[in-house]
Amino acid sequence: MTTSSQMRHRRGTRDRQAHRLKAFIGFVVCFAAIIGIWQLVTTGYDDGGLAPTPAASWQRLIEVLSTALVYNPPNDFGIVFHLLASLQRLAVGFVLAAVAAIPLGLVLGTNRVLHDALDPIIQVLRPVSPLAWLPVGLALLRDSEATAIFVIFMASLWIILINTIDGVYRVNPLYLDLAKTLEATWANRTFKVILPATLPGIVTGLRTALSTAWLVIVAAEMIVGNRGMGTFVWNEWNAMNINSIIVAIVIIGVVGLVLDRSIALLHRLIPTT
């Protein structure tokens, strides 16, 4: 019994290792192909580096990373400080949105009348590009930092809200019936039954919202703010350093991936039902 299960386990590990190896080789091949196509496309141009080549972008990446920790306000910041500024805005706007959207979602999910009353408003505001809020935010808040956070807030709010409501609807009615039979109090019903059962929906909402917010912050910072990844892209473009834009794309992408993976870890913390 034990030996056969050990063998099965070992075979599983071997399969998994083979799979990983294949995937890694596939990755290397695809990556090389992308670089090759990039090189082919850009060598066709004789434009003094307007279209960035892989080599020039690599060189610029090294430059940007070697000055990553420069802190020389108000005009000279290394990439690390741009990144930190963006992440900080992201965190504040995102947490504010979560704090507002999760309780509201729980209320709307459990109260049909309130839900149907607010639904038209939510459905109208939801598809609006968060960037459209930027001029409004600037006019109302009169502060670029607050406006950037407001845009992140608007980008995250609807996604978290709708996923939370959806999560409540997916709660197994058996639990609710049971809670009713046991005459659970409102607080017990909400915090001990509905909230835990809704967590998967909430985490999905948080995860989608975070990647959307990261997408938006870079665009918002191109218009407001003096530090951040968006400001970096905007300034480098206006200095006509196109190589830097590639560097920024890589960094923004990698950070986005890390953010997504770290919030995905939350899924593992949720007890499966």
Place this chain on the structure above:
Amino acid sequence: MKSPRQPTGHQRFSRRKLLTLGSGASAAALLAACSAQQSATTPAAYPDFQPTLESLNNLELRDITVGFVPITCASPIVNAAAMNIFQLYGLNVSLRRYTGWAELWTAFVAGELDASLFLSPMPMAIHHGFASGQRNIRQPFITNTNGNGITVAKRLAHKVHGPQDFAGLRLGLPFDYSMHNLLARDYLLTGGLDPQQDVDLRIMRPADMVTALAVGELDAFCLPDQFNQRAVAEGVGFIHVLTKDLWHEHPCCSFAVAEDFAAAYPNTYTALLRAIGDSALYIDDPNHRAQTASLMAQSAFLGLPEPVLTAVLTGNFADGTGKQHSIPDRIGFQPYPHESYGVWMLDALQRWDLTGGQQFTTASEYSTAVSDVFDADSATAVLNALGATTTERASETVLGATFDPTNPAAWSQQL
């Protein structure tokens, strides 16, 4: 279905009566409005423009797209389109509007544009490859001299009196390769400030900066005069200094074409220079400024409030502190590309580390780098025929110090 509420005979009568009355009263106004609109949409309604030079009949190419950014600096080009001057010289020019200089730079280097308005330092940077994107270029004209200023937010009126007062402020600039950037930095130097360390310099879209000033997002900006005047009109800022008082008759924007374009279509190139040169000198005449302002204010061209444009072009303006000024040379349109302009810009670009690591030291290195780009010969041929000045200047007075183009490095040490 019958409408539940039919108007009674009396109501119907009174409504018709009202309509008749209304139409009678507004007929005159309506007619006037119609005719005004008609003259606005047909620029040919200014029959007084007679081309000074002959139009060439051997043009290699008649249809050309010219790029521009909607600012007062573009006036000679925009006016040439608005008054049909291009057509009088046998050209069919369509203007393409850009909202930012980086887009325009990219479009030009990518070959989407062959002729365009540029900020004066841009052609040298593009030709010599100071940044991403190189294309050989010829810069025959400076489209305008002066015509810019530094505007400061109204809330700082009691605080900002001179360059030394900009410490810690956020100053908006339109582009790295702009006279605004170069002149503003040297202006700050004269106040004993280090522009990199002591002032928060922000590159923004010019169109966003008046709003940014209004909401306290910027403390000041250095921009073409329409934005300075707009900030005054909106009551959000005051004009701290006109760049004319930093460097009298300094270059601002320019007209340039791709080298391959000029080489392939020499007659078309000449015709473009004749049309733009003729247009520039026409609007340089103070008697034509008000008319030009109303023509170019239309949305097809600059799309600006007419009083703002009139205040910029006529030089009769309020500065936002309650004072009224009359400065006819607030903006000028003498197109000759003086070599002294180019040498000063090159020296400034080098001092602010904007030459991509290229070094210019001897006077002849400077002179060659400038004359590679400035097409003084083509400009001279056209401008002499138009009776405009084409004499090179032995020196310039910039920020109160004498700039000698044969010894550029000496100037910045005087500051």
